[in-house]
Amino acid sequence: MTDNDLVPAALHPQVQAYLDRIAKAGFGALHTFTPEQARLGLQRQIPLLAEPERVEAVRDTEIPSRRGPLRIRIYTPLGTEPGRLPVTMFFHGGGFVLGSLDTHDGLCRSIANGAGTLVVSVDYPLAPEHRFPAAPEACFAATRWAAEHAAEIGGDASRMAVAGDSAGGNLAAVVTHLVRERGGPDLVFQLLIYPDVDFRRTSWSIREFAGVYGNITRAAQDWFMDFYVRDGEDKLNPLVSPLLASDFAGLPSALVITAEFDALRDEGEAYAARLADAGVSVAAIRYPGMIHEFLRHRFDESERARQDAAAALRAAFSR
Known part of the structure; x- marks a missing residue:
């Protein structure tokens, strides 16, 4: 789909009810808070999310990185047979400023059980204390560590996804x-859930949906971006805006999940198109009536999306 080929019909009733509850809570404008205040607010919303699934094991540990110890959380799926499992590296959302291992614990558990994979969730350094490129470098370091130490954590380095x-x-x-430019580790799949891939903020869905349907305002978009990047030139760096990368050839197969009423919808779908144009096997699924972050909530479509994500990972790991 192109960025403006369809006018959204209606929010899903479950989403509308959720947004109504949020509106009644009377939260202040995000860009008026400090990062510390916003992080605390996000932590307090965890009880509103989908009920976390039981998994076989959860282990928190630290791994070395150039910036010092890096926290990770390893999830072992329920009911797995002895042996080495595929490994999925998971990087949480939160605009590079918010989020934690805890805010995305439920989603990681669901991915682990659904796909029968170890999930390694990375507590990468947040901005503004740690600006770009701290976060991507930490995520790369954790991915390389997981490949090198896969056997120690019960994983199979030949079946790794992000x-x-x-x-x-x-x-x-x-x-x-x-990993393509630095010689590995090899990845078999990428699961991109309403990804933020273009800091230019010029798409149709950004213009139409910012500040409505639960999306953050343009002021809040700037709040996040200005904390993350060092200057305006960084916004055009492909390691900040991967949609602007010149070469997509040879990247791992992908599933790109987008939501109909998400301001980031169009850039995610444009990214999927760039992958397809480069010959990468990619599926892009837009979930009707849904909003940004819907996978973490209790909506019916969230369960369907989680099942679709799990099926795509299982298929990639079985090839």
């Missing part, structure tokens, strides 16, 4: 470019 939502989708996409 995944992430929103800013985490950006980081997952960027890691695929980095």
Whole structure:
């Protein structure tokens, strides 16, 4: 689909009810908060998310990186047979400023169980304390560490994927470019969930949906971006805006998930198109009536999207 070929019909009733509840809460404008205040607010929203699934095991640990110890959380799926499992690196969303291992715990559990994969969730350094390129470098380092130490954590380095939502989708996409340019590790798949891949902020869905349907305002978009990048030139760097990369050839196959009422919808679909044009096997699924971050919520379409994501990962791991 092109960026403006369809006028959205209607929000899903479950989404509308959720947005109504949020509106009644009377939250202030995001860009008026400090990062610390916004992070606390996001943590407090965890009980509103989908009920976390039980998994076989969850282990928090630290791994070395050039910037010091890096926290990761390793999920082992429920009911797995002894042996080495595929490995999915997961990078959480939050605009590069917010989010944590805890805010995306439920989604990681769902991916682990659904796809029968170890999930390694990365607590990458957040802005503005750590501006670009700290986050992508940490995610790359964690991916390389997981490949080198796969056997120690019960994983199979020949079956590795990257995944992430929103800013985490950006980081997952960027890691695929980095591993190609830096000689590995090899990745078999990328799961990009409403990825943030174009800091120019010029798409039709950005213009039409910013500040409505649960999307952040243009002021809040600038709040996030200005904390993350060092200057305006960074916005055009392909490691910040991977949609602007010159070469998509040889990247791993992909599933790109978008939501009908998400301001990031069009850039995610444009990214899928760039992959397809380069000969990469890619599926792009737009979920009707849905909004940004819908996979983390209790909506019926969220369950369908999680199942689609799990099926795509399983298929990639079985090739």
